[in-house]
Amino acid sequence: MTAGNTSPAESGSAELPREVVSNRLLKGSVKRSYIPVVDIDWEAPLDDDKFFVAPKTLSLYGTELWDRMDRAQRIELSRQEFVNMLSTAIWFENIVNQGLLRHVMHADPRSSETHYSLTELGDETRHMVMFGKAIQKVGAEHVRVPLAQRVVLNTIPFFLRGSGLWLFALLGEDITDELQRQMVDDPDVQPLAQRVLRVHILEEARHISFARDGIRKRVAEMPRWRRAVLANVLGFHGIVNQQAFINPVVYRRVGLPDPKAARRAAKANENFRLVQKRCFAGLAEFFEETGLMGRVSRKIWKKIGYLD
Ligand SMILES: [Fe+2]
Numbered sequence: 001m002t003a004g005n006t007s008p009a010e011s012g013s014a015e016l017p018r019e020v021v022s023n024r025l026l027k028g029s030v031k032r033s034y035i036p037v038v039d040i041d042w043e044a045p046l047d048d049d050k051f052f053v054a055p056k057t058l059s060l061y062g063t064e065l066w067d068r069m070d071r072a073q074r075i076e077l078s079r080q081e082f083v084n085m086l087s088t089a090i091w092f093e094n095i096v097n098q099g100l101l102r103h104v105m106h107a108d109p110r111s112s113e114t115h116y117s118l119t120e121l122g123d124e125t126r127h128m129v130m131f132g133k134a135i136q137k138v139g140a141e142h143v144r145v146p147l148a149q150r151v152v153l154n155t156i157p158f159f160l161r162g163s164g165l166w167l168f169a170l171l172g173e174d175i176t177d178e179l180q181r182q183m184v185d186d187p188d189v190q191p192l193a194q195r196v197l198r199v200h201i202l203e204e205a206r207h208i209s210f211a212r213d214g215i216r217k218r219v220a221e222m223p224r225w226r227r228a229v230l231a232n233v234l235g236f237h238g239i240v241n242q243q244a245f246i247n248p249v250v251y252r253r254v255g256l257p258d259p260k261a262a263r264r265a266a267k268a269n270e271n272f273r274l275v276q277k278r279c280f281a282g283l284a285e286f287f288e289e290t291g292l293m294g295r296v297s298r299k300i301w302k303k304i305g306y307l308d
């Protein structure tokens, strides 16, 4: 886990009751939350010579294809990868919110856990607005999930219950959180993109603490067979995650003649593998600690290069 993820609620949360953790997160939300529509200067002009994410995090950085690109093309790749990530985040947050809303329908409306679930739902709603506005501002088309996949994705919220909801949330949030920390860490990145990423990183730190706490507590009580099943299916998320971040649509939009070859180059790119390994390191540690790193999952994480 990255140091920046750690919030007061995280330290020692395994021993604290869920209500205490939820209460701390609620207080943290009151102290530091953003309304991106007004808290981000959407009128500020973009700098044509700046990247949209740190170049070192781009999927083709350091490849032969990268060497053949001029600066303008590299910046365009960063714009399209930024937009692809935001588009993916929007549908992910949509699913999380549907899951949260279903969760609170069965929960006690007086409990702090319910109140924080609803607060997180509000955060994600604002994030979707922020991402949509950012896509509009950078002047690119959003990346659409193909219809057949959208139909499947729309069924996920029906299955998000208990530990499944917190695991789904954590899988998306934790890996992306670390990626965004790497993306923002470069003076050559557009101030607007930095602002969007920083707002998201700050608010997601609380969501990550909440999901981790929920998982720890539920894993401790669940039957061993259920933990074993979860531990061995989690790895399949890695395949979906990787596919989402090396989308041929991005390479086509940049004007690369063979988008599928570009995807293969990204998949084999050692620089990008290192980025992905760093993104997964905190989550891998958490899975080991909670007994959620099963043999099948470990094999998958290794095969896709997220784990040594
Ligand atoms: Fe979010």
Ligand SMILES: [Fe+2]
Pocket (backbone or CB within 6 Å): 124, 173, 204, 207
């Ligand atoms: Fe979140």
